[in-house]
Amino acid sequence: MSTTPFAGRTVLVTGGTSGIGAATAQHFARLGARVHAVGLGADAAAFDAGLDITVTELDVTDRPAVDDFFGTLTELDVLVPAAGVTLGEAELSPEGFDKVIAINLLAVQYFAYKSAPLLARSGSGTIVTLASMLSTFGSSDGPGYAASKGAIVQLTKSLAQIHAASGIRCNAVAPGWIDTPLLESVKTVAPETYTGLLARTPLGRFGDPTEVARAIAFLAGPESSFITGVVLPVDGGYLTV
Numbered sequence: 747m748s749t750t751p752f753a754g755r756t757v758l759v760t761g762g763t764s765g766i767g768a769a770t771a772q773h774f775a776r777l778g779a780r781v782h783a784v785g786l787g788a789d790a791a792a793f794d795a796g797l798d799i800t801v802t803e804l805d806v807t808d809r810p811a812v813d814d815f816f817g818t819l820t821e822l823d824v825l826v827p828a829a830g831v832t833l834g835e836a837e838l839s840p841e842g843f844d845k846v847i848a849i850n851l852l853a854v855q856y857f858a859y860k861s862a863p864l865l866a867r868s869g870s871g872t873i874v875t876l877a878s879m880l881s882t883f884g885s886s887d888g889p890g891y892a893a894s895k896g897a898i899v900q901l902t903k904s905l906a907q908i909h910a911a912s913g914i915r916c917n918a919v920a921p922g923w924i925d926t927p928l929l930e931s932v933k934t935v936a937p938e939t940y941t942g943l944l945a946r947t948p949l950g951r952f953g954d955p956t957e958v959a960r961a962i963a964f965l966a967g968p969e970s971s972f973i974t975g976v977v978l979p980v981d982g983g984y985l986t987v
């Protein structure tokens with residue numbers, strides 16, 4: 747198999763400035779892709795030198811800015827809308843709930859909408875969204891996050907149907923508990939939750955962002971050519987318990 751299966755392909759990763767998104771941007775670039783990583787706190791120095799990664803500061807909820815960004819894009823083969831936040835108990839307030847839904851759900855739909863014409867022109871375009879264990883479970887201290895991630899699953903299945911005729915496949919990964927700044931925030935706001943999550947993960951550890959990136963690349967590439975509308979857990983067995 748080629749070591750650069752994404753050579754000549756253009757990949758857009760939102761939330762590409764940290765955690766799973768940054769690992770995904772770097773992974774696709776190592777597989778030969780030209781990568782656009784957008785998000786907050788953009789820092790090109792965070793990536794290995796020599797990779798074709800363009801890092802852009804962009805708030806995914808700022809639609810005029812997103813429109814401007816898409817105005818600069820001429821090609822796109824893969825969209826990974828990974829930007830996401832959790833605010834803990836602040837999500838119990840309407841303002842916190844709305845903020846999480848705006849970033850984790852509405853912006854994903856908007857990026858998919860804006861990407862669709864370019865992905866259709868690609869001929870083998872793909873979208874890989876970020877679901878979660880909280881697509882399956884409710885959350886007393888993160889209702890906005892759980893609602894957004896439940897909705898991402900149905901959005902992903904719907905996009906799979908909407909865009910199938912254009913040759914665009916759309917799938918999701920559902921990461922278990924992955925060692926990123928987002929998980930660090932759980933450690934801070936809910937330490938008992940943090941240790942409980944580790945205890946019920948059969949493989950006995952948190953995942954590495956690159957392990958999620960590899961699953962995303964599988965769903966984005968030709969090896970999964972007859973797969974669309976699925977949600978692939980990448981969770982160390984968490985959902986089996």
Ligand SMILES: NC(=O)c1ccc[n+]([C@@H]2O[C@H](COP(=O)([O-])OP(=O)(O)OC[C@H]3O[C@@H](n4cnc5c(N)ncnc54)[C@H](O)[C@@H]3O)[C@@H](O)[C@H]2O)c1
Pocket residue numbers: 760761762763764765766767784785786787804805806807828829830831849876877878879920921922923924925926927928929
């Ligand atoms: N870490 C986990 O255990 C885990 C588990 C399941 C799902 N996920 C999902 O994976 C995705 C990435 O999470 P992570 O753990 O890497 O988080 P992270 O905190 O490391 O990174 C989040 C990214 O989202 C970006 N972002 C946040 N708000 C934004 C905004 N308004 N505009 C643009 N970018 C914005 C940040 O800049 C950052 O790049 C999220 O969708 C998250 O829900 C993570």
